[in-house]
Amino acid sequence: MAIEAGAIVEQPREEPHGGVLYVVGTPIGNRGDLSPRARRVLEQIDVIACEDTRHSGQLLQGLSGHGRLVSFHRHNRQQRQPQLLAVLASGQGLALISDAGMPGISDPGEELVAAARQAGHGVICIPGPTAFVMALVGSGLPCGRFVFEGFLPARPGARRQRLQYMAAESRTMVFYEAPHRLLALVKDLLELWGDRPLQVGRELTKRHEEFVGPTTATALEHFRDQPPRGECCVVVGGCPAPATLPWDGDALAAQLQRLVRQEGLSHSQAARVLAQRSGHSRQRLYALLLQRRHGGEQGAGP
Structure with a gap:
């Protein structure tokens, strides 16, 4: 396509973009693992949500600059999340980091990501180490x-x-x-x-x-x-595949009842656990448990 002389061609803006949530992976120990892309985003982003502002401040102090730090952790997430969504709605860029590793893994970051998407904001993940x-x-x-x-x-x-x-x-x-x-x-x-x-x-x-x-x-x-x-x-390591044991209704029923009474499992959970241990069908074990339970109730006198 021909371009007229003197025409202004708008170049796509480099990251970070306004109104976008950046989920940024940070080092889990070795600071050399912070990627160039993550560094660039954290240096230029408007706001950075982090678990501990002091801890993250130490990580970011070697950068040429960084966005305003705001705490976001499991104790303040309910009141902080609307504020962070308002940052995105205003057109500013928001980065989410954790104390170490990829946000959203065993921390409240997953809730913020879900809320941002539900509100119609873009979400971009910047890969990083995951323990x-x-x-x-x-x-x-x-x-x-x-x-x-x-x-x-x-x-x-x-x-x-x-x-x-x-x-x-x-x-x-x-x-x-x-x-x-x-x-x-x-x-x-x-x-x-x-x-x-x-x-x-x-x-x-x-x-x-x-x-x-x-x-x-x-x-x-x-x-x-x-x-x-x-x-x-x-x-x-996972549980090795069991050899199918001979069917012994009394012994299997006793094991099922032990799982229910002593370990607090539901009937369905107990049948599943014993099925893996014994090699017998979960459905058959579940039926056995119900049969013995109903039989015991019917046999119980006043």
Whole structure:
């Protein structure tokens, strides 16, 4: 197409764009992992929402400039989110970062992204390090299919119930855990799941990065002698496929009732867990549980 002499050709504006939410991945330890694109966006963006303004201020102090810092975390997200949406509505650019890694993973960033999209604002992700992906790939365990569970419940009973529900999962599983709860988690894993392949990744990308394994028992022994420091990623091998056990209605019913009464699982959950352990059909086990329950109710006298 011919362009007339003297005509002004408008060039597309480079990032960051106004009225757009940028979800920016930041280093999980090594500051050299901040990408050039992320650096450029953070230097030129109008407003940066972050978990801790002091922590993020340290990360950003080496930049030539950066947007106004605004705190956004799980304790203030309800009152802060409308303010951040108003920033986008005014035509300013907004960047979302976390203390480390990719926002939206185990933090309230996912709520802001959903709200921004619902309000009709653009959302652009700037890739960056993600701790659980690094731990998974570096563990040596199967990566083709996996389950990311984030942080398990902090209360022991709720944590054990969740682990009991997941005991039959055949895919590799990845968890985040705080150092002061890691030992309790590894103990629960050994007791409830047995001695499986396991790697605990800690201090990832930092000078003292390490993986502790290769099994649950060896990791437990290690952390009993050397208390863990820093946030940890726990990668656990999935449940091996069980050999189908002979059908013993009384024994299977007793196991189902134990899962329901002692572990607090629903009937459907108990049948699912035992199906994976025994190799029998979940539907058949569920029917057995209902049959024994109704039979017990009918047989109970006044």
